[in-house]
Amino acid sequence: DQQVKQNxxxxxxxxxxxxxxxxxxxxxxxxxxxxxxxxxxEGPTFLISISSIKDKNEDxxxxxxxxxxxxxxxLHIVPxxxxxxxxxxxxxxxxxxxxxxxxxxxxxxx
Amino acid sequence: xxxxxxxxxxxxxxxxxxxxxxxxxxxxxxxxYWYQQKSSQAPKLLFHYYDKDFNNEADTxxxxxxxxxxxxxxxxxxxxxxxxxxxxxxxxxxxxxGEREGRDTQYFxxxxxxxxx
Numbered sequence: 001d002q003q004v005k006q007n008x009x010x011x012x013x014x015x016x017x018x019x020x021x022x023x024x025x026x027x028x029x030x031x032x033x034x035x036x037x038x039x040x041x042e043g044p045t046f047l048i049s050i051s052s053i054k055d056k057n058e059d060x061x062x063x064x065x066x067x068x069x070x071x072x073x074x075l076h077i078v079p080x081x082x083x084x085x086x087x088x089x090x091x092x093x094x095x096x097x098x099x100x101x102x103x104x105x106x107x108x109x110x
Numbered sequence: 111x112x113x114x115x116x117x118x119x120x121x122x123x124x125x126x127x128x129x130x131x132x133x134x135x136x137x138x139x140x141x142x143y144w145y146q147q148k149s150s151q152a153p154k155l156l157f158h159y160y161d162k163d164f165n166n167e168a169d170t171x172x173x174x175x176x177x178x179x180x181x182x183x184x185x186x187x188x189x190x191x192x193x194x195x196x197x198x199x200x201x202x203x204x205x206x207x208g209e210r211e212g213r214d215t216q217y218f219x220x221x222x223x224x225x226x227x
Binding site: 002004009034036041042043044045046049089096097098099100101102103 | 114116119141150151152153158202215216217218219221223
């Protein structure tokens with residue numbers, strides 16, 4: 001049973017524009033949410049996280065928003081750069097076990 | 111740099127021939143995890159060690175075993191690989207829950223791509 005869902009398998013965005021990645025979850029016990037970035041032939045790299053007690057966390061070009069009532073989170077990348085082209089995984093956890101979404105492939109066009 | 115290392119990066123084995131994948135970490139983290147990831151799918155947790163305590167996921171096949179001889183190393187043993195076990199295998203680590211900083215953030219190795227012939 002997939003508890004974390006990323007409904008958009010791919011996203012194409014022009015360099016300099018905003019990338020918005022979305023993620024939905026079903027388990028109300030999740031209390032910590034993370035985004036990972038993955039390049040081909042590499043393991044996922046931690047990008048940014050947010051605790052369930054917050055609704056926004058920002059780190060440079062990356063901002064994560066959490067809407068607990070809607071069980072929805074999103075990742076904003078502004079401005080998008082060619083090096084941001086990768087697969088982005090949303091993940092959620094409680095009791096230190098991660099549940100991952102299937103990923104969204106982001107392609108940044110020059 | 112502190113990191114999670116997986117060896118080998120690519121492993122080819124024959125159907126039914128046992129294979130062992132290796133993971134080591136210099137982060138001194140308490141928890142180590144093994145995931146299986148198939149193309150276009152989410153990583154699937156197989157099991158994890160909380161210090162020396164082994165925790166198996168309910169749907170992990172008996173064909174998959176793990177060993178953690180010390181804090182730094184963890185092994186994934188596949189006793190009789192089938193064609194369906196071809197995948198990327200990811201090792202990850204995290205701090206003990208309850209520690210203040212990034213308690214649930216997992217740090218991943220580069221993965222081992224397993225091919226079964």
